[in-house]
Structures are given as C-alpha cells and as structure tokens.
Amino acid sequence: TELLVVTVATDETDGFKRFKHSLDYFNLTVLVVGMHEEWTGGDIRVSVGGGQKINLLKKSLENYKDNQNLVLFFTDSYDVIFTAGKDEILSKFKEFNANLIFSAETTIWPDATLKDLYPEVTVGKRFLCSGGIIGYAPTFWKTINMWDIEDKEDDQLYYTKIYLNTTLRAQLNATLDHTSKLVQNINFAKSELEVVQEETISRIQNTKYHTYPAVIHGNGPTKMELNYIGNYVPDGWHSEFGCRKCDFDSLQIPQEEENFPTVQIAIFIEPGSPFIAEFFTRIANLDYPKSKMTLFIHTNNEMSERLISQFLLRHRTKYNGVQVISPHDGVHEATARNMALDHCVLNNCGYQLSIDSNVQITNTSLLKMLIAKxxxxxxxxxxxxxxxxxxxxxxxxVDGYYARSADYISIVNSERTKDTNDKSMIHITLLKHINYEKEWLHMLSTYPTKIIQKVYPGYYTKVMYIVLLPFANVPSEQSFLRPHHDSSTWTMNVALNTFGEDYEGGGCRFLRYNCAVTKIPKGYAVVHPGRLTHYHEGLETTKGTRYISVSFVDP
Structure with a gap:
C-alpha cells in the first residue's frame, strides 16, 4: 500500500514551509493543489468557507480514483506539522478497519444544530473536523464528488452532512479518529498535550488518551500553540542534540563588502540610560562595513546629546546615512520606533537592528551572526x-498581551539552547549599577513581606524581585495599561506623586473582582498577587503625569 499526502495551498507562507519541512523530514510524498491560484474560498479564519478546497481536489485527484492500493491523506498545510512517517501512518490507518477516517474535535462547527445527529461516543472526541482526512483513493474520490459545492460554502459542513447520513457513512465505511491516533486538533485540547522525546525525535503525546498522533493541526485560535510545538516537533530542540533547526537554511555572508546587505541600526536613548559613551563605542566597533550601515538615533535624554555629537563628529561620514531625532523635536519613543521602520523601508535597507541604549553589544560580529540566521x-x-x-x-x-510560555524558565536559565551559550549582548538594569539593589531587597523583606505572610498564611516569600520599574503615565503617551497578569508571585505598586495636584485619573482595576484602587496617597503602596488570580489593568491618566514604582517579586 502506498501513501500520498494531499494538501491545498495557494501561497508559500511560513506555515506552509514548516509543513513541507516536516514532510521532508519523514520522506513523505506530497501533492500540493492550488499553489499560486487565487483564493476564492472565503475568510475561513473568522467565518464559514473552504469549499474551494474540495473543488480543487476534484480537479487534481481524478488520476488516482481507481487506485485501490493508494491511501490519500488530506491535511491543511498552513497550520499543520507531521510527526510520523509512512509506516506508522499506514499501520494506524489499517487498525481502524475503515475506508475513510475524519479527524475529530470537541466542538461542533459550523452548524451546532446538527449536534444531536452525531453518534454518541463513550471515549474521545465526538465531532468531525475536516483538517485531516485519510482514506483509500477510490473512497476519497467518491466522497469529494458526492455533490456540488460553491467555493465559499463550508467544506467542514459538506463532510459533516456526509458523515451524519447513516446510509452514506455505511457505504463509505467512514469513521472518526476519536482519540487522536492519527490527527490531533489542538483547539480545546491544549491541556491534553505534552511534548515528549521518542529516541531522536520530539513529538506530541495526548496524555488523556495515551496516543501519539501523526499529525498536529493548529485549528481555530491555536496558531501560537502550534508555533510553540513547532520549536520541538519533529526535529527541533532535543535534550541530547540541542536546537537542531537553529542553523537550518542559514545565510552565507558574502566575502566582498560591496555585496553585503544594507543594515539600519535604530538606536533609542531614554532618560536614565547609563554608559552612553561606551554604548556608542561598541556601535562603532561592530565588524560590518559602515558604508552598508545607516543610523537612526532617537533620544529623549538631553544629557546624551553631547555624547551623540561627539560620536557623529568622529564617524558620521563613514556611514551611509544618519538621522537624529533630538529631545527638541518632541517625538515620543513609540512614534520614533515607527518612524525608524518607515525610514528603513524608504531607504530600501535589507535589515534593521533595533537596540535600546541600555543594551551593550559585546560581540563585534553580532550583525553578521543575526543576518546569517x-x-x-x-x-x-x-x-x-x-x-x-x-x-x-x-x-x-487571549488579549494579545505577553504571557509566559511553558518552557520560559528552561529557556531563560539556558537549559534549552543550542550547542553554545553565546552572550552577544548585555542588558543593563540601572538599579543594579547605582548599588541600590541590596537596600531595596532589605526594605521588601522587612516591611511588605509581613503583610504578605499575614494576608496569605502558609506562603513564605523568598523576596527575589525581578526588577524595580519606574513608570510614568502621560495622557499624550502611555496613559493606561491593557488588562494583564504580572510575571511575579506578588507585586508592589508604590505611588510617587500626588493625585489631584500632579495628575488626574489613573489607578489599578482588578477585572475579576470589578474592584478599582485609585487616588493612592504618595508613598503608599498597593500589594497584590501577580499571576493567576488578579488579572488587572492600569486605568487611564487623564491629566498631568502619574509616577509609580513597581516591584515584581518572587518570579
């Protein structure tokens, strides 16, 4: 029995390239249908659609319709990763004793009124998902030609109506992959999945059903989870081999300087940044042709203007171009970052390195290293x-705000890296460099910890703060913070100026409890859990500038 993977893709997106890489890794043959054709199947990310997939398959699979020794495995491509090869896929397929198998999921889409027509199941997922379909070629051909479908009609509804028709289901000998032996749909199943290592490869185990699916499908709003899985599966990071894909498809830096790609270095200097002179010395020492570099410098730090002028006096003529936005231009940092990108595009630069002035480049080959990736x-x-x-x-x-991934601590602690732990840059935290860290830790452990241990009996804080951050909430700039969790076990927020005199508005609202803390007197603190329970937002400062100091404690 032979196996042919079939997919529909109209563009070679990054997701498609990842899909194709996983197929190549397992030496699987694939037929790609519809490449570079116009997509007329609707926006299936937000609504029904996808009928065009079936119509494209009808045009492309006729040559296989009578081949009884061929198994066709249709999957989506932009959000799919294969984790097994031909022998495992065919072995699992034959275990079903079916001619056609659809993948399954927990929720019903797109017509919930059909729920009661589905057969009851004692174990596994009950509802059909069209992101993965495997079957003998003649049965597959018969299925996609059961009746006509418009391009913008829904392909999953098409297959659902076939499956729910008891006569057709029997004729096709069709079933669902209830326990994800072949295809794992991630939506509403993330808690079931675990990355495991199987000899030399990494793959996904469904811990609920104890299965090892051959295909992972990031259906619905699970693309980020699929991206995470793709860092490991099938040939990503492995405890024995490190990051095997880190240098995949790397770029060869040309020998001749005239062939180097152009790079814009976008530099952002904010008040309080230390060691500006050293920062610019390291920029000047980068091992890259200055004739292929442009500089975009934004500063809101008047103290840095003299140092910038000294640097440019020595080096301006060596660079291909220099653009400086000074404090007198009144450009906010966020606006400047967008201006930098526009400047890069306008000047047709190949790359942009965006760097804050509190980051010191310690490896002169940094640009070449990053470009080569x-x-x-x-x-x-x-x-x-x-x-x-x-x-x-x-x-x-879910709100688009930052969150820790499951492997965050392992990565930050350098437990999951490639062969070497290359330190090319150093981030400077000012608190450390003015020797105030010990005093602040002493204050935290002496006073706020007593409150914490009183309010939360049984919890003993370690008082390991991540960093002390000063914030300024300005109506014309960053006047509020979107809802978020902190990365800490607990957080302390200290008011540094006076409500009603220095600013209006502001405060913190805890969404789950609909409780807002406002008008905090100067010098007073709000202490609250950081993760899990106290989802919160920074209320809008409507007038003046509100200054606060935040400590994220016990990560």
Missing amino acids: NKQIVGPLLKINGKLWSNFWGALN
Whole structure:
C-alpha cells in the first residue's frame, strides 16, 4: 500500500514551509493543489468557507480514483506539522478497519444544530473536523464528488452532512479518529498535550488518551500553540542534540563588502540610560562595513546629546546615512520606533537592528551572526543574571498581551539552547549599577513581606524581585495599561506623586473582582498577587503625569 499526502495551498507562507519541512523530514510524498491560484474560498479564519478546497481536489485527484492500493491523506498545510512517517501512518490507518477516517474535535462547527445527529461516543472526541482526512483513493474520490459545492460554502459542513447520513457513512465505511491516533486538533485540547522525546525525535503525546498522533493541526485560535510545538516537533530542540533547526537554511555572508546587505541600526536613548559613551563605542566597533550601515538615533535624554555629537563628529561620514531625532523635536519613543521602520523601508535597507541604549553589544560580529540566521525576525535573549526577568515571553494571552510560555524558565536559565551559550549582548538594569539593589531587597523583606505572610498564611516569600520599574503615565503617551497578569508571585505598586495636584485619573482595576484602587496617597503602596488570580489593568491618566514604582517579586 502506498501513501500520498494531499494538501491545498495557494501561497508559500511560513506555515506552509514548516509543513513541507516536516514532510521532508519523514520522506513523505506530497501533492500540493492550488499553489499560486487565487483564493476564492472565503475568510475561513473568522467565518464559514473552504469549499474551494474540495473543488480543487476534484480537479487534481481524478488520476488516482481507481487506485485501490493508494491511501490519500488530506491535511491543511498552513497550520499543520507531521510527526510520523509512512509506516506508522499506514499501520494506524489499517487498525481502524475503515475506508475513510475524519479527524475529530470537541466542538461542533459550523452548524451546532446538527449536534444531536452525531453518534454518541463513550471515549474521545465526538465531532468531525475536516483538517485531516485519510482514506483509500477510490473512497476519497467518491466522497469529494458526492455533490456540488460553491467555493465559499463550508467544506467542514459538506463532510459533516456526509458523515451524519447513516446510509452514506455505511457505504463509505467512514469513521472518526476519536482519540487522536492519527490527527490531533489542538483547539480545546491544549491541556491534553505534552511534548515528549521518542529516541531522536520530539513529538506530541495526548496524555488523556495515551496516543501519539501523526499529525498536529493548529485549528481555530491555536496558531501560537502550534508555533510553540513547532520549536520541538519533529526535529527541533532535543535534550541530547540541542536546537537542531537553529542553523537550518542559514545565510552565507558574502566575502566582498560591496555585496553585503544594507543594515539600519535604530538606536533609542531614554532618560536614565547609563554608559552612553561606551554604548556608542561598541556601535562603532561592530565588524560590518559602515558604508552598508545607516543610523537612526532617537533620544529623549538631553544629557546624551553631547555624547551623540561627539560620536557623529568622529564617524558620521563613514556611514551611509544618519538621522537624529533630538529631545527638541518632541517625538515620543513609540512614534520614533515607527518612524525608524518607515525610514528603513524608504531607504530600501535589507535589515534593521533595533537596540535600546541600555543594551551593550559585546560581540563585534553580532550583525553578521543575526543576518546569517536568515530569519524574518530574530533577537538575542537579554536577561538579568540570576533572575527570571528577560525580554523573552514566548506566548501571548487571549488579549494579545505577553504571557509566559511553558518552557520560559528552561529557556531563560539556558537549559534549552543550542550547542553554545553565546552572550552577544548585555542588558543593563540601572538599579543594579547605582548599588541600590541590596537596600531595596532589605526594605521588601522587612516591611511588605509581613503583610504578605499575614494576608496569605502558609506562603513564605523568598523576596527575589525581578526588577524595580519606574513608570510614568502621560495622557499624550502611555496613559493606561491593557488588562494583564504580572510575571511575579506578588507585586508592589508604590505611588510617587500626588493625585489631584500632579495628575488626574489613573489607578489599578482588578477585572475579576470589578474592584478599582485609585487616588493612592504618595508613598503608599498597593500589594497584590501577580499571576493567576488578579488579572488587572492600569486605568487611564487623564491629566498631568502619574509616577509609580513597581516591584515584581518572587518570579
């Protein structure tokens, strides 16, 4: 028996390339239908659609319709990763003793009124998902030609009506993959999944059903989870081999300087940034042709203007171009970051390195290293040594706000890296450099901890703060914070100026309890749990500037 993977894809997206890489890893043959054709199947990300998939399959599979020794395995491609090869897939398929198998999921889509027509199941998922279908070629051909479908009609509803017709289901000898032996649909099943290692590969185990699916499908709003899984499965990070894909498809840096890609370095200097002179010295020492570099410098720090002028006096003519936005221009940092990207695009630069002035480049080959990785977006991991604070979160919550991924601590602690732990950049936290860290830790452990242990009996705080952050809420700039969880076990928020005199509005609202804390007197603190229970937002500052100091404690 032979196996042919079939998919519909109209564009070679990053998701498609990931899909294709997983197929190549297992030496699976694939037929890609519809590449570079116009998609007329509707926006299936937000609504019904996908009928065009079936119509494209009808045009492309006729040559296989009589081949009884061929098994066709249709999957989506943009949000799919294969985790097993031909022998395992065919073995699992034959165990079903069926001619056609649809993948299954917990929820019914797109017509919930059909729920009661589905057969009851004692174990597993009850409802059909069209993201994975496997069957003998003649049966598959008969299924997609059961009746006509418009391009914008829903393909999953098409297959659902076939499956729910008891006569057709019997004629086709069709069933569902209830326990994800072949296809794992992630939506509403994330808690069931665990990344495990099986000899030299990483794969997914469904811990609820004790199955090892051959295909992982990031259906619905689970693309981020699939991205996480793709870091491991099938040939990503492995405890014995490290990151095997880190150098995959790397770019060769040319020998001749005239062939180097152009790079814009976008530099952002905010008040309080230390060691500006050293920062610019490291920029000047980068091992990259300055004739292929442009500089975009934004500063809101008047103290840095003299140092910027000194740097440019020595080096301006060596660079391909220099753009400076000074404090007198009145440009907010967020606006400046967008301006930098526009400037890069306008000047047709190949890459942009965005860097804050409290980051010191310690490896002069940094630009070449990052370009060689041949990624659309790449950045070094910055962290505070001995702490769990970093510039990496790895996940987003449902509101699009940062969240910790399941592997956050392992990555930040350098337990999951490639062969070497290359430190190319150092992030500076000012608190550390003015020797105030010990005093602040002493204050936290002497006073607030007594409150914490009183309010939360049985919990004994370690008082390991991630970082002390000063915030300024300004109506014309960052006047509020979106709902979020903190990365801490508990958080202390200290008011640094006076409500009614220095500012209006502001405060913190805890959404689950519909409780707002406002008008906090200067010098007073609000202490609350950071993770899990106290989902909160920063209320809008409507007038003036509100200053607060926040400590994220016990990561």
